[in-house]
Amino acid sequence: QKEVEQNSGPLSVPEGAIASLNCTYSDRGSQSFFWYRQYSGKSPELIMFIYSNGDKEDGRFTAQLNKASQYVSLLIRDSQPSDSATYLCAVKGPRAGTALIFGKGTTLSVSS
Amino acid sequence: DTAVSQTPKYLVTQMGNDKSIKCEQNLGHDTMYWYKQDSKKFLKIMFSYNNKELIINETVPNRFSPKSPDKAHLNLHINSLELGDSAVYFCASSHDRGIVTGELFFGEGSRLTVL
Numbered sequence: 001q002k003e004v005e006q007n008s009g010p011l012s013v014p015e016g017a018i019a020s021l022n023c024t025y026s027d028r029g030s031q032s033f034f035w036y037r038q039y040s041g042k043s044p045e046l047i048m049f050i051y052s053n054g055d056k057e058d059g060r061f062t063a064q065l066n067k068a069s070q071y072v073s074l075l076i077r078d079s080q081p082s083d084s085a086t087y088l089c090a091v092k093g094p095r096a097g098t099a100l101i102f103g104k105g106t107t108l109s110v111s112s
Numbered sequence: 113d114t115a116v117s118q119t120p121k122y123l124v125t126q127m128g129n130d131k132s133i134k135c136e137q138n139l140g141h142d143t144m145y146w147y148k149q150d151s152k153k154f155l156k157i158m159f160s161y162n163n164k165e166l167i168i169n170e171t172v173p174n175r176f177s178p179k180s181p182d183k184a185h186l187n188l189h190i191n192s193l194e195l196g197d198s199a200v201y202f203c204a205s206s207h208d209r210g211i212v213t214g215e216l217f218f219g220e221g222s223r224l225t226v227l
Contacts, residue, residue, distance in 0.1 A: 043218040086153055099145055099168050102155040
């Protein structure tokens with residue numbers, strides 16, 4: 001059973017701090033890794049994707065991938081109250097036609 | 113223009129009834145999906161179609177039957193609804209470039225409540 005694990009939280013950080021969200025996955029052949037943000041009552045929206053080992057930065061967001069450790073993380077710098085949401089890690093397996101497998105999400109709360 | 117649209121957004125029905133949810137995407141994607149999100153926010157894949165062909169069929173009761181009349185449309189019909197079917201059902205689409213897939217674009221979700 002392919003799995004994606006996340007700490008459900010809640011993760012609470014003060015405004016302006018760095019929020020660190022972590023995810024591990026079981027399928028060593030996984031190729032694509034995604035972070036989605038979901039506000040309550042809304043649909044998931046893509047924040048970042050990463051395919052290669054290392055860091056990928058986009059504005060206040062940095063995704064980190066370590067395939068040897070089967071670990072993906074998302075750092076949010078200068079956290080804002082508007083970042084308060086559930087963050088979903090998603091992983092795609094190695095074969096064409098496989099769907100994204102999602103973790104159960106980490107709830108982030110940023111206090112002002 | 114809404115990229116992935118689902119109807120209806122809300123469904124309230126009695127146990128034992130049959131209901132359908134419709135999904136349409138105007139992104140030109142070749143792969144469409146149904147995901148179920150339970151009350152604990154866990155998003156689980158149910159089905160996937162690529163160019164009208166069923167390619168993923170997870171362990172879902174056969175009361176659930178997807179249909180894709182063309183690659184822009186994917187419908188979900190549910191027979192004999194049960195209390196445990198209450199959830200938000202998300203339609204999504206992607207341009208699947210083989211091993212490295214494109215991102216999923218989600219519809220707004222259809223919240224099904226079975227009484």
